[in-house]
Amino acid sequence: MERIKQIQDWLASLFPGRTFTLAPASADASFRRYLRACFADGSTRIVMDAPPAHEDVRPWLHVQQLFRAAGAHVPEVLAQDVERGFLLLTDLGSTTYLAALTDGADADALYRAALDTLIAIQRVSRPDALPAYDRVLLKRELDLFPDWYIGKHIPIDFGATERNMLAAVFEKIIAVNLAEPCVFVHRDYHSRNLMDDGDKPGAPGVIDFQDAVYGPITYDLVSLFKDAYIEWEEERTLDWLARYWETARKAGLPVRADFGDFFRDYEWMGVQRHVKVLGIFGRLFHRDGKDGYLANMPLVAKYLRAACARYGELTPLLRLLDKLENRQVQAGYTF
Numbered sequence: 427m428e429r430i431k432q433i434q435d436w437l438a439s440l441f442p443g444r445t446f447t448l449a450p451a452s453a454d455a456s457f458r459r460y461l462r463a464c465f466a467d468g469s470t471r472i473v474m475d476a477p478p479a480h481e482d483v484r485p486w487l488h489v490q491q492l493f494r495a496a497g498a499h500v501p502e503v504l505a506q507d508v509e510r511g512f513l514l515l516t517d518l519g520s521t522t523y524l525a526a527l528t529d530g531a532d533a534d535a536l537y538r539a540a541l542d543t544l545i546a547i548q549r550v551s552r553p554d555a556l557p558a559y560d561r562v563l564l565k566r567e568l569d570l571f572p573d574w575y576i577g578k579h580i581p582i583d584f585g586a587t588e589r590n591m592l593a594a595v596f597e598k599i600i601a602v603n604l605a606e607p608c609v610f611v612h613r614d615y616h617s618r619n620l621m622d623d624g625d626k627p628g629a630p631g632v633i634d635f636q637d638a639v640y641g642p643i644t645y646d647l648v649s650l651f652k653d654a655y656i657e658w659e660e661e662r663t664l665d666w667l668a669r670y671w672e673t674a675r676k677a678g679l680p681v682r683a684d685f686g687d688f689f690r691d692y693e694w695m696g697v698q699r700h701v702k703v704l705g706i707f708g709r710l711f712h713r714d715g716k717d718g719y720l721a722n723m724p725l726v727a728k729y730l731r732a733a734c735a736r737y738g739e740l741t742p743l744l745r746l747l748d749k750l751e752n753r754q755v756q757a758g759y760t761f
Contacts (some may be wrong), residue, residue: 486636518631524617559641570705606642607680
């Protein structure tokens, strides 16, 4: 309640004499949350509340400038109080891609727009502007899987032999990931972080980009097409992926010259992301008490299994998934 009072006083100082109400707009998996300020004249603004003890708004502000310069439709910053962790932003609406697609929106049109924006962001990439998606970060993310998915969520016998096997597979995954050409990477470019903003048709609103890095070019494509929250037939995503590859080549982006090589990069990047996401979802539940992501775990595991089944080097990980899924059934998990 103290934070709400601080936000109300801050808005009152920014808009003297104007009445407004505050309501939840959205929240994410961190301590950050968003409130919608509704004014008497019908206009709205979004307040980002990022408690300084847990969050830092400066990375968000930095990435906002980079993506805005690329022409991406990101929230505009109207006011800021960095010390207290408050940002006042333009409102991109409440209709996510996920909501629009669930309501029957034209998926091809939305995904074409998302790819156009992604390519625009990637075209302005430079290595010194964002943190590197390096070996240390890739490995730290992969380690969430044995620590939280295996260790906490689906406990199995997992001794030194199994850990060494998994570590060896992780090294293979990281090697493929690090060999990819690099661009700006949003890191969560998916249906919950793209807005179908009626005020700017044809260009998705892009949010939740504060963790952006400079890394593998296929990463955001995995986030988009192997989305934890909505599933598409592989034939359709392959068509979208091929369209991206053709457009990216024409735009001068550093994609592989051969689509087969590009697809392998994409698949192995997906393995890294899905391993990480299973660990994150497990941590959100067991450490943070957030159970809203449990329902999304089976789809992520399905993506992971499909990719592992395609490549012999990933067979040890596939066998581990067999063991985990059998244990999951025995334990009576219903999600």
